[in-house]
Amino acid sequence: MKRRRSTARKDTLTGGTREYNPNWYKLLATQSANDTTTTTSFSLPVTRIPQSGESTIIEVLGIKYVFESSNIVNATAAFEIRSVTINLSTKNFGTGAIALNDGTLVDTQEFAFLSAFTALGSLAAHVPTTIYQPLDDGAGHGFLIATDNIYVQISSVSTTAINPVAVWLHYRFKTVDLEEYVYIVQSQQS
Numbered sequence: 001m002k003r004r005r006s007t008a009r010k011d012t013l014t015g016g017t018r019e020y021n022p023n024w025y026k027l028l029a030t031q032s033a034n035d036t037t038t039t040t041s042f043s044l045p046v047t048r049i050p051q052s053g054e055s056t057i058i059e060v061l062g063i064k065y066v067f068e069s070s071n072i073v074n075a076t077a078a079f080e081i082r083s084v085t086i087n088l089s090t091k092n093f094g095t096g097a098i099a100l101n102d103g104t105l106v107d108t109q110e111f112a113f114l115s116a117f118t119a120l121g122s123l124a125a126h127v128p129t130t131i132y133q134p135l136d137d138g139a140g141h142g143f144l145i146a147t148d149n150i151y152v153q154i155s156s157v158s159t160t161a162i163n164p165v166a167v168w169l170h171y172r173f174k175t176v177d178l179e180e181y182v183y184i185v186q187s188q189q190s
Helices: 178-189
Strands: 023-030 038-043 054-067 080-089 105-118 121-126 130-134 143-145 149-157 164-177
Touching (some): 023 038, 054 080, 105 143, 143 178
Antiparallel strands (some): 023 164, 038 149, 054 130, 054 164, 080 105, 105 121
């Protein structure tokens, strides 16, 4: 006796794509000058192939930030805070600031370095230079991105350096209904 295959049910964990193994997408961005705000655009690895009432989008499960700069060490007597902020957004803000409550902001990360050097003693403290930020809900569902581009914005204070940053998107593809796709695109580009 032959068994019938069920074609009506999608795989809910992977969003219908049956892609269980997530991918990594590396974004390399560098500031245009010392202590400025620079935004770099990256095309997402999604092919827009017409499907019957569905569209493929990116589901980001996490983001790894890697920041390395040798010019952060403080050799002055004053107490200083030097910081580098990285914003990941679905909208190009150029050199403008991104509000934390903006709907196009995917994630933000700050690397802060505190230091002082005096005759009575020295102080140096900093956050790790590699940070992994999970964006899933703990049940295997990540942050959905339906736009064609993603933007990495770097800004810094008192680093006196042109700072390079690597951002690794931990993602997989997800298939959504066309109505949901249009709603996500509209909310991420406004």
